[in-house]
Amino acid sequence: MRRVFISILVSALLISPTLAITLRESIDLAEKNNPDIQAARKNLEAAGAVVQQSVGGFFPVLKAESSLGSS
16 A cells, blocks of 8 residues: 555656646636636727827927929
8 A cells, every 4th residue: 555655656756847837837827718818908909099099189299381383
């Protein structure tokens, strides 16, 4: 019985590091693969673009025109 336990323990120790991921890695994977999070990020980007577009109306506009003619 003791031999079986030691075998299982050694196997677990040898396999464990290759399968284990850190908490940060698991969160990164979840954020990368979760469609709700991806959609929320796209909505945030779109909202930022709308803000930039609306703020742009408050700044002065410089317009220049020229013409060339002969008489």
